[in-house]
Amino acid sequence: MSGGGVPGLNQENRAHLHVAVVAARWHPTVMDGLVGGALWALKDAGIAEPTVLRVPGAFELPVAAQTLASCRRYQAVVALGAVIRGDTPHFDYVCQSVAQGLTQVSVHTSVPIGFGVLTCDTEEQALDRAGLADSAEDKGYDAAAAALATAAALHGAARAPS
Template structure:
């Protein structure tokens, strides 16, 4: 379904496990801080609403979205971290830099999850404009941070024992 037709925060979380004992790492890009801070707030609050405890949510800041991959790897390799959420925003510019950063970020985050066999969630916005980013970071399309947190919880709930 197109994002224009769906509020990202309307995520079905039926059937999730009790997550109070799980530890979550959230890696946040500092670039486009207005957007990423809003994404972080959404993810953090959603984790609390779904049963996570404050002491089991750990944040790591990295300079930009390109660095999310290494930050996610540092978090994922820790045995005490059960799921990692990455939050960033890369806004389309006039050069191909956008394409390189987005591709590397998406592939790198996927690779980290597969390498460590734990949920590593891609919560990176790739909009054309700042307005589109804000619409997805608490605006008219909800908050992608909410969706990323719900995804981490859902993945822990379906993970085979």
Template sequence: MATAYHNLSEYDINSMPDASDMKVAIAAAEWNSEITDALLKGAVDTLMRNGVKQENIYVARVPGTVELTFASQQMAEFYQPDAVIAIGCVVRGDTPHFDYVCQSVTQGITHLNTLFGIPFIFGVLTTNTMEQARERAGGRLGNKGDEAAVAAIKMHDFVCKLK
């Protein structure tokens, strides 16, 4: 989580598990594409920097954040990846729509984590303003996409150690 004391993109690359054999699916929302494109780039760059081969990264774009749950589930079934990352951005507006979208995708991704034997990573920004989103999509607080990719690698390693 980004705070005034922690940058989303900061991690010790030397402490990262080997990800060279990983397959990762990423579902990214088109809505707020200025932000989701930056998050997606951060995730892909971090995966590759940590050894994931480009041909083992499957990316699909969906219209909005609510659609991430279905897309993530479909990608898990079709590609059989080691982890799925859901990337989106919801910015609070003047109506309760923000609350419904955030609740839907949070519950959906959480539910997928209980159904499959792989991690589903929540790479969705839920901010009050577009400026807060920019700060977390490559701005002064780093990139939530980086953080999501690091979480995917570490959670895959966690699962592997259980076997």
């Protein structure tokens, strides 16, 4: 399990940031956990009212993130989804497309995208990362914390004298 390498991210003094969370609807128990974790991280950072947008599945995350990031209202977007391997190559195509799409959004808009898309072999693995009461990890919280830390770092860099 990779959770041991999670950096400690200071969540203080982030209340000035506007953040959107875009989340898929597939795998509702997993997704409810991921969204709950992301909202908890945002609350810990003092962000009281993030925008939450739900889309059908992980494949739709990049276009939703692009729309949110392009409107220039948000300093960070958190993308949450779960893709669980099946018996066809569909898993590989969706995972690759989502990762590349979200990377392109972030690079082209200069808005940090918190990557909270689980790519698991089994539903049990997804549940173990969903931030539920008996989960080992909370990838929703981690994705939001990473997006906030990146937005804060970029905000600080933009304000630094050249």
